[in-house]
Amino acid sequence: MSSNLIAAMGNSGNTLDVLQQALAVIQNNVSNASTPGYAAQQLNITAQPFDTATGAAGGIAAQGLIDSRDSYLDSQVQSQLQTLGLYTAQAQSTSTIQSFFDASGNGGVSAALSNLYSAFSAWNASPTDPTAEQTVISSASAFASSVQELSQSLNSTATGLNQQIGSTVNQINTLASQIQQYNQGKLQNSQPDPGADANLENTLENLSQLTNFTALQQPDGTVTVLIGGGTPLVIGSQQYQISASDSIDAGAANAQSPPTAHVLDSQGNDITADVTGGQLGGLVSTRNGILASIIGDSQQQGSLNQFAQSVADTVNNILESGTVSTAAGAAAGTALFTYNNADATLAAGSLAVNSAITPATLAPVDAAGNANGNASQLASLADPNNTQSQIDGKDFVSFFAGIAAAAGQANSTATTNQTVQQQVVTTAQSQRDQISGVSLDGQAAEVLQFQRAYQAVSQVLSIINDLANSILALVPQQPS
Amino acid sequence: MTLQYTAQAKIARSEQRVREVADSWNAVDLSAIAQCLSALDGSVADLSDAHRILKESPATSAGSIRPDISSLRASALRLERLVDASAAFFRLAPGLAREDGALYQSGGSICFSISTGEMRGIEG
Numbered sequence: 001m002s003s004n005l006i007a008a009m010g011n012s013g014n015t016l017d018v019l020q021q022a023l024a025v026i027q028n029n030v031s032n033a034s035t036p037g038y039a040a041q042q043l044n045i046t047a048q049p050f051d052t053a054t055g056a057a058g059g060i061a062a063q064g065l066i067d068s069r070d071s072y073l074d075s076q077v078q079s080q081l082q083t084l085g086l087y088t089a090q091a092q093s094t095s096t097i098q099s100f101f102d103a104s105g106n107g108g109v110s111a112a113l114s115n116l117y118s119a120f121s122a123w124n125a126s127p128t129d130p131t132a133e134q135t136v137i138s139s140a141s142a143f144a145s146s147v148q149e150l151s152q153s154l155n156s157t158a159t160g161l162n163q164q165i166g167s168t169v170n171q172i173n174t175l176a177s178q179i180q181q182y183n184q185g186k187l188q189n190s191q192p193d194p195g196a197d198a199n200l201e202n203t204l205e206n207l208s209q210l211t212n213f214t215a216l217q218q219p220d221g222t223v224t225v226l227i228g229g230g231t232p233l234v235i236g237s238q239q240y241q242i243s244a245s246d247s248i249d250a251g252a253a254n255a256q257s258p259p260t261a262h263v264l265d266s267q268g269n270d271i272t273a274d275v276t277g278g279q280l281g282g283l284v285s286t287r288n289g290i291l292a293s294i295i296g297d298s299q300q301q302g303s304l305n306q307f308a309q310s311v312a313d314t315v316n317n318i319l320e321s322g323t324v325s326t327a328a329g330a331a332a333g334t335a336l337f338t339y340n341n342a343d344a345t346l347a348a349g350s351l352a353v354n355s356a357i358t359p360a361t362l363a364p365v366d367a368a369g370n371a372n373g374n375a376s377q378l379a380s381l382a383d384p385n386n387t388q389s390q391i392d393g394k395d396f397v398s399f400f401a402g403i404a405a406a407a408g409q410a411n412s413t414a415t416t417n418q419t420v421q422q423q424v425v426t427t428a429q430s431q432r433d434q435i436s437g438v439s440l441d442g443q444a445a446e447v448l449q450f451q452r453a454y455q456a457v458s459q460v461l462s463i464i465n466d467l468a469n470s471i472l473a474l475v476p477q478q479p480s
Numbered sequence: 481m482t483l484q485y486t487a488q489a490k491i492a493r494s495e496q497r498v499r500e501v502a503d504s505w506n507a508v509d510l511s512a513i514a515q516c517l518s519a520l521d522g523s524v525a526d527l528s529d530a531h532r533i534l535k536e537s538p539a540t541s542a543g544s545i546r547p548d549i550s551s552l553r554a555s556a557l558r559l560e561r562l563v564d565a566s567a568a569f570f571r572l573a574p575g576l577a578r579e580d581g582a583l584y585q586s587g588g589s590i591c592f593s594i595s596t597g598e599m600r601g602i603e604g
Contacts, residue, residue, distance in 0.1 A: 450507070453510060453513040453514070455567075460523075460524060461559060464498065464520070464524060464527060471530060472546065474534040475534065476540070
């Protein structure tokens, strides 16, 4: 009898202890409902054998925590965040590039080119008019300035992107350091730690926004993180720092071109091609992609330089082929534009009006001696069908409009992708939260159910007590 | 005599049911509590039968009825304390007290660290 009582008391004590732990887990879930990366925990409770014959006291026992984290859904969220980071960075950086192009055509390079064409046309009508000649020079100067200004803005953007890439790489290394510390903690103590796991998940999601990577859970509890699927960032307690570098390829065709961005692994190997996601991927793709196609790099001249050089060369060739007047022995024409031709990528940034040009040295007479032959040729450059003023089959105006359109299209595509991807991320996070998240309503409802169940048991016990008292009243007293 | 034995047997069975419920009390398993309620309903039915029998055929002697009733009340008291303690713990869980007043508010909190397993009891 006494052993049964002791067993029952022990059983009650264990039950209450387990209950207290279960409540603490619920309390912890509620407290962490808003903690980023937190997955709801459940106490695993098992029934103990109950057999009075063998002294098994029954009751319950806590068998550790059950983590609701779903690694597949976590990886889905990370994957979608990587894509969102890519599109967001592309949308922001291409927006800056797009802003330098005047979409209306009333300002910037387009308007300056249009004014230059008008000046050529007026000069064609009055080839000896000093005012018309001066207008040609001032319009050419305005055009050169607008091209140079655009080039400088785009080159400044390239420098800014390179700096952002370096800053993003630093952020990635900082997050990698946090993952490394998590791994060190796991190697020292492999016990489940929902708080540390929540921090890790939050860190991985932050990393997802910065770059594409693969996270692999190891049997020892640590996480291996590989950038682009192959370059180690964190393995166990070891971190492999990546770095950013702005450089021009050795032996490049354009040795003075703007340096492109490169991402290097811990050994100095170029892994730029592997960085295809997250903010870093977006910045690199804009810097080395659309922007390089406009301002040039070590391998390509860039469309803006091609445009500037073609306009300058075409105008200069016409003027230099003629003379300043029809008089015998008249001086040969002088180039209207100058630019630095030491490197194909320097044309737009160095485009200027020849400092030696004056109204008197402009050459309206063509090589055949026609008084306004050159002026006429320059005026006809505005004709879209004039093969003299074409680049890759497009007239100058269309070619430049194509550059602006490419920048606008890149921004439009990135912005659309960003909007759609944001919805995809929200869906992925919602699906994950349904599994791993803490539902406050669910936790509260669960507690209410327990309270009501306890009340029901208490009421039945009250009835039992009343019945017991009624029965006692019907039974004679024991003889003393 | 036979009726009194029948009543005694029903009281003993009622006591056994309450005792088993107390022994196997699982405060964090709703389905287990539902089974407890079912067993307690059976206990009430047995007691009601015993009460009816003894009322219709009064016992000539106490027999084992009084000790059985005492055991029954002891088991019921133990179960009642378990249930009260369970309800009290729920009231004390601060994070579970919602602002809409669905649950009890509490001035104390149970300090428990999942990572370390440390439990410091109730703090005001």
